[in-house]
Amino acid sequence: EAGVAQSPRYKIIEKRQSVAFWCNPISGHATLYWYQQILGQGPKLLIQFQNNGVVDDSQLPKDRFSAERLKGVDSTLKIQPAKLEDSAVYLCASSPLWRGVGETQYFGPGTRLLVL
Amino acid sequence: AQTVTQSQPEMSVQEAETVTLSCTYDTSESDYYLFWYKQPPSRQMILVIRQEAYKQQNATENRFSVNFQKAAKSFSLKISDSQLGDAAMYFCAYITDDKIIFGKGTRLHILP
Numbered sequence: 001e002a003g004v005a006q007s008p009r010y011k012i013i014e015k016r017q018s019v020a021f022w023c024n025p026i027s028g029h030a031t032l033y034w035y036q037q038i039l040g041q042g043p044k045l046l047i048q049f050q051n052n053g054v055v056d057d058s059q060l061p062k063d064r065f066s067a068e069r070l071k072g073v074d075s076t077l078k079i080q081p082a083k084l085e086d087s088a089v090y091l092c093a094s095s096p097l098w099r100g101v102g103e104t105q106y107f108g109p110g111t112r113l114l115v116l
Numbered sequence: 117a118q119t120v121t122q123s124q125p126e127m128s129v130q131e132a133e134t135v136t137l138s139c140t141y142d143t144s145e146s147d148y149y150l151f152w153y154k155q156p157p158s159r160q161m162i163l164v165i166r167q168e169a170y171k172q173q174n175a176t177e178n179r180f181s182v183n184f185q186k187a188a189k190s191f192s193l194k195i196s197d198s199q200l201g202d203a204a205m206y207f208c209a210y211i212t213d214d215k216i217i218f219g220k221g222t223r224l225h226i227l228p
Contacts, residue, residue, distance in 0.1 A: 003160070033216070042120075042207050042218030043161075056214060091161070101211050102149040102168060107161040 002026065004108035006092050012114045018080040021111045025073070025094030031055075032069055033105060034077050035091040043091055049075065050097070079113075087115045118143045120210050122219035129198045130227050136183075137193045137222045139208030146170075150184065150191045151209040155221075156201075164206070167191065200226050 005024040013019050025032050031050050035043035046065065048055040051072040060067070064083070069075040079086055089112050093105040119142045129135035141150070152164040167175045167184050174182050179196045195202055203226045208219040 040220070042209075042220050044218070045216045048216070056216075093161075101213055102166070104151075104163045104166065105153075107153075109160050 004092055004094055004106055006090075006108035006111055008111060009109065010112045010114075012116065013082055014116050015084055016081040018078065019082055019113065020076050020078045021090050021092075021113075023075045023077070023092030023108060025075070025092070026106055028096065029094035029106070030072070030097040031095045031103070032075050033091075033093040033095075034067055034075070035093065037089045037091055037110070039088070046077070082113075082115045084115050087113055089113070118145075118210060118212075118215050118217055120208055120217045120219040122206075122208055122222050124222045125220070126223045126225070128225040128227055129195075131198055131200060133198055134194060134196045135198055135224065137195075137206050137208075137224065139191045139193070139219055141189050141191065141208075141210045141217075143189065143210065143212075145212055148210060148212045150182075151211065152180070152182070152191075152193045153207045153209060153218075154202075154204045155207065156204040161207070164193065195224075198226050200228065202226055 034046045037043045046060045047057040047067045049069040052069045067077045089110040091110045092108040095103040095105045121140045148169045150167045154164045155161040165177045183192045205221045207221045210217045
């Protein structure tokens, strides 16, 4: 079974530029999560999708971050414009829906973003 | 507001010995899930063990076990017979219907 795929793995941009990250979850997984992991901290949930609907985006900075999950499969996370403090690893995870929130999350390798 | 605290930023243990990582959380909820995830250097985060709050029995997965004290809001992870491959960041996570909170992590070093 293929794992969660993310691209790109690394991205360096200048502040005020735009950037987009892509995630392909495990086939059949209904729930998809985007996390921001700043160096030395634990992951912080940005947005959670169930199929193609948003379950929780309360910690997503909506003035600059946006995310979509078309057709309930792949997802993209966009930052426009980027700030220095957006430098972090962006993790995507997916989980099946069988046990709801108690289900294991499967994480991708992450995208490491550096904003200069 | 719910919080998750991992009070040990770093720990070291001799190979084959036992180590316990601590995690405390604050919540007024009665129904939630607790997880330990492992993040090896430059590798993906993977599940170590999970615990449903309504279960009194502590979860066990091979060399990994938890000590879940619901009243004390404590969820520690015990690793027995530590191996070099156990070296990683370990994150405690608290999850409910509307909250997902990870602790800051504990970096575990295994000494040969």
